[in-house]
Amino acid sequence: MRRALHTGPWLRLARTQWAPLAALAVLALVSALLAVAVPAATAAGYDRDAATTVGTDADLQVVGRAKGTGASSAIPNVGALTANAFTWQQLLPGSLRNVTGPPEASVALDSPQSIAGEFSEPRELTLGWDPDTDRRIDIVAGRPPVNEVPLNQGRTTPEIQVMVAERYADAMGYKVGARLTLFDEEIPEPLHVRITGLYAPANPRDAYWAPRVSLLRPTERIIDREGTKAVVGTALTDTGGYTMIAADARRGFTFTWRFPVRTGAVDTGRARTIAAELDSYRAAVQGHAGLFACTVETPLEARLDAFLGRLRTAQSVLGMALAGLLAVAAGVLLLAAGLLGERLRPLLGTMRARGASLRQLAWYAGGLTALGVLPAAAAGYAAGLLLDAGPPQRSSLYAVAALVAVVLALSGAMVLRERGGGLGSAGARRDDFTAARPSLRRLVLDLLLVVVAVAGVVVLRQRGAASGGDPLVAAVPVLLGAALGMLVLRAYPYLLRAAGPLLRRGRGALWFVGLARASRQSVIGALPLVILLLAAAVAGFSATVDAALRHGQVRASYSVVGGDVRIGSTGLDPSAVAKARAVRGVTAVVPARVVQQVTGLGEPAPITVVGIDLDAYRKAFPGVPGLPDAPNGQLVSPGAAGILASGSKPVTLSSHYIDPFRFKPAATIDRFPSMDTGSAFVVVPYTTFGSSNYPTELFVRGDHVDVAALRKVLDAAAPKGAPRDVQLRADVLHGMTAVPMVHLVHRTFRNAALIGGGYGLLAVLLVLVVGARARGRTVAHLRVLGFNRRQSRALALVEIAPVLLCAVAAGWVLGLLLPEITGPVVDLRPYTSGFTATGHTPGAAALLGLLAALLLAAAAALAVDRAFDRPNLGDVLRTGD
Structure with missing residues (x-):
């Protein structure tokens, strides 16, 4: 009987508020599921990239060299060879021992x-x-x-x-x-x-x-x-x-003890550990006594360094996008819980006026919220684990716990709002956008938020690309979004007030009434603005970085190859230029000659000379980056400038293959196709080498070039037995874009934008559905005055448009600026072969997606208005209205 007295009112309260409670439960379930599945899928993508980077041909080799009887006395038989293999295996750190197979020993002549x-x-x-x-x-x-x-x-x-x-x-x-x-x-x-x-x-x-x-x-x-x-x-x-x-x-021998790396055994966690322990294993092998000197040779080091570079960038940029997505999910849950609290506010005020304590109010309000959140969050977490999208992440549990905690904390704040007691706390006062005046405490908190966001940006830029998966990197965009949302909320009432007099001059009451209803949203109704702003910021940031990555990889492929196709040999017949131009699909051919071992007077250090017509090259290949202007066509790399050390004075360069010529560079060039990064080279006009010049490389431009025909041209023009090189830009670009981590980044950005947009749309729907009854009463009054159905539909759009447009515009601009604000953290060079990928404006697809999201939100407003449209005025108006 006592239990019934306690649970009866609580269950009746749940039945009366089943709609917002169900919405809160569904949102909690979906959010918890995404909080588990998205990080797990991201981690699985990291592991796939680690396994692909290591490949199937990676191994760890202990290599030693010895001669004659010294070799046979140290390793006289199979037993000695096997015993040393066991020794090297025992020295392996745990991480390497877990990913390598049994040692394979072999001996060969040097x-x-x-x-x-x-x-x-x-x-x-x-x-x-x-x-x-x-x-x-x-x-x-x-x-x-x-x-x-x-x-x-x-x-x-x-x-x-x-x-x-x-x-x-x-x-x-x-x-x-x-x-x-x-x-x-x-x-x-x-x-x-x-x-x-x-x-x-x-x-x-x-x-x-x-x-x-x-x-x-x-x-x-x-x-x-x-x-x-x-x-x-x-x-x-x-x-x-x-x-x-x-x-x-x-006669010397090479002794090799090979430890094959098992395919797929290296994941993200082991990659970090192996990279850190390789040096210690190398030192242990080199310091081992009792055998001739041995060293450790493995491609793992370079491959893992490349993977860890991509991983740091991915964790930075994806961490920012996923943190923004988590903030959007938390905002939508807070909105749903806040709307539930608004529905409960009259009841809580009545209970408080009848003598209920805050503890009793917390029992009913907090228990009702917990009923909607806790089982749903647990079910979503379990469903996320059952999806098996990847290895479960500890951060997922923290994220779900944080989402539940903020919702329950909001219900506690709703209860504390009734501490004044009496029916007056139930909502007699207005706290809408334009009427509510911020307290001094709120002003201090807003200022503190701005200071923290700015300080976070400063610290983040100081740490640079080494930040990796630092939580600060992920938190800064959210802090910036929250600070910008606060500023927009500050400016929002003034924008509405400024628009009021202008709209009053128009005919009809549509714009005036819509703007009035938009300005009389409660403070809880301001939350959609922040949610939409963060969702737009996530979409804008994702679109910007995604476009910069794609554009940077294209530019990097041009920088590596120098054209759509590059063919070369030690020397080509000059007629190869005309024959290459005649190949199907070729639209331009620019010849170049590369001369090695060129020195200046008194400078024994050799440099490389590249002879090419820069004007013709720029005209044929405008996509090749990093070509400075040079009136005389002479450029110098930093490495060559350090060797020549001539300043502004011209120097004379010569070699066994070319006559001496005067060189005075007009500008510095960091990279040039076919030249290694950091190498010492100079660029001179193609005519520098005289009438007997012959090309060593041909830069070819064209779509759908007949590569087989170009190979035939190369075979006919190259000296017999000389090496031949054919490089396609499409192959280089595919090598950069086919990396699993690149696919993961593109896919995560796309999913983050779509999920963020979906949450933003849910926020719009929640506000529209909750406000549908009040809007229906307003429309009913206006229909008595001649308001038609088309105008009532337009009223729904006008009511939601200010919040929607302000939030999306501010968030989109923030998203576009975030790569520049975060600076060195968004370092895409590991994905572009070391080429710097600068910020790039999102393409037409992203802009069309933004427009589609706005149109979808407008359609949602119309759909909700249509669903709650009651043409019978007697169902809405009461006696005396």
Whole structure:
């Protein structure tokens, strides 16, 4: 009976307020679900990028080098090779041990040996000892090598038995029993080997073979500056063969203990730890005694550095967008809870007037709010986990807890508002936009908010790109949005008051009444303005950074390639320019000549000279950035300027390939296509080299260029045997845009803008639905005076338009300016190959999306007005109205 007395009024209160309570519950559920799913999906995207960056060919290698008997005494047999592998594995830090597989040991001669004989292409053979291959191959012909070490081996090494891959033997024409003589440039005595067996991989798809391609088939390598290619293969011997070769003290060996990195084992957390522990492992290996000196070689360091650079930028820019989205969600929940509180305010005032204590009011108001929020938030959190969008984040739990806490805190504030007691607290006083006067306390809080936002920007810019996932980075845009929202709220009443006299002069009551209703929104009704402002700021920031990233990657691709296609060799026939222009799809061709090893008088340090017609190049390729004006066509890089150190005086440059010429730079250039960043080079006119000039590169412009035809032109124009290079800008651009992190950034920006817009629309709908009854009474009165249905629809638009336009305009401008305000935090260079991507105006798609959102909000106003339209005046007006 006692329990019924306590729960009866509480349940009746819940039944009477089921509509706002249901809205609050749905919003809490959706917000909690998004607070779990969005960070989890973002974290999964980070992990995918980490795994992709590491790739399938990453490994950690401990490499040592030793010669002759020093090598064979340190590593005399398979047991010693395996024991050292175990030692290196024990030294691995925990993070590296968790992501690497069992060690794979191998030994090989330091350099490939030349095969004696007359061939169309030079042939080389690497002799190796790789015990791990025995269980991964099948002998298809002959037998494995069996070398017996002679007791008294002289200076001449006996014939060594080896086996080679079947594909290599077929390509080279070798059979079982074939004898080969191998030469080393530094050792006059040759090595004699005999092929005793041919093998094939037991499982060609085994990842073991990926870094050992030469064990399965012939490969090629360039062996001189003229571009001569040699066919390289690998022959495997046994322990005896290794010992026989090591008897010659002049022959050196490379010992490799390879730890393969398991595919997909490196995630975001491990990437950070591995990058930090690689140096300690390198020091441990180098300081290990008991064996010849060894070092650690791995591509992990460079790859993880690239990933961590992208990660820091992504965490900064996405953190700002997601923090803004969280603030928008919190604002909508506060709006729903505030509207519920407004509905409860007369009841709470009546209860207070009848003697209820604040504790009793808190029990009913707080309990009702908790009933709508807590189960829904818990269900949303569980649903987010069940979605399995990615690894759950601790920040999600904090975000959900914060959302619930602010809603419950608002219900407590609603109760404290009734501490004065009596029915007068129930709403007899006006607290709308234009009538409410801010207290001194509110003025101080507003000023404090502005100061904190400005201080946050200053600190953020001082920390720069190193901020990464610092919460301050994410908080600053929200603080700026809140401060701007406060300023807009300050200016909003004055804008309405200024517009009033102008609208009174017009015919009809539509504009005047709509503006009056807009100005008489309660202080809770001001919350949609802040919500819409933050949502627009998130959308504007996302669109700006997204556009800057896309534009920066395009400019970076032009900076790397120099055109749509670049072809080159050590020297091209001058007729190649005309032939390239005749290729289908080509609209412009600009030749250039690159000369290496150019020096000035008394300056032994060499630089590179690039000869090109800059005016023609700018005209053909306006998209190439960073080309300063130079009346004489001469530019110098910072590196070359430091070498020449001539100041404003001209210098004479020359080399074995070009005649001396006078050089006086007109400007400095930081980057030029085909030149490495930071290299020492100068740019001069193409005619500098005289009438005997020939191009080494052709910069080609065109859409849908016939690349195969360009390759034929290059093959015909390049010297025989010279290396040929064909680089497509589309390939470079695809290499930058195909990175998983780039897709994640674009997708997150798009989703943040859409979700923020959805929350903004919900805020508009909540205000419209809650105010529909009062607006209906106003329209009913006006219809008595001749107000028609079309005007009532327009009244709904006029009523919401001031808040909507002020908030969206201010928020969009803030979003556009945020990349400039945050400065070095929005550093997109890790995504653009080091090229600086400056701010860029959002494209037409973003502007159309903003316009569509405004039109959707207007349509929502009309839909709500239509849904609550009651043509029967008797249902609205009371007796005496």
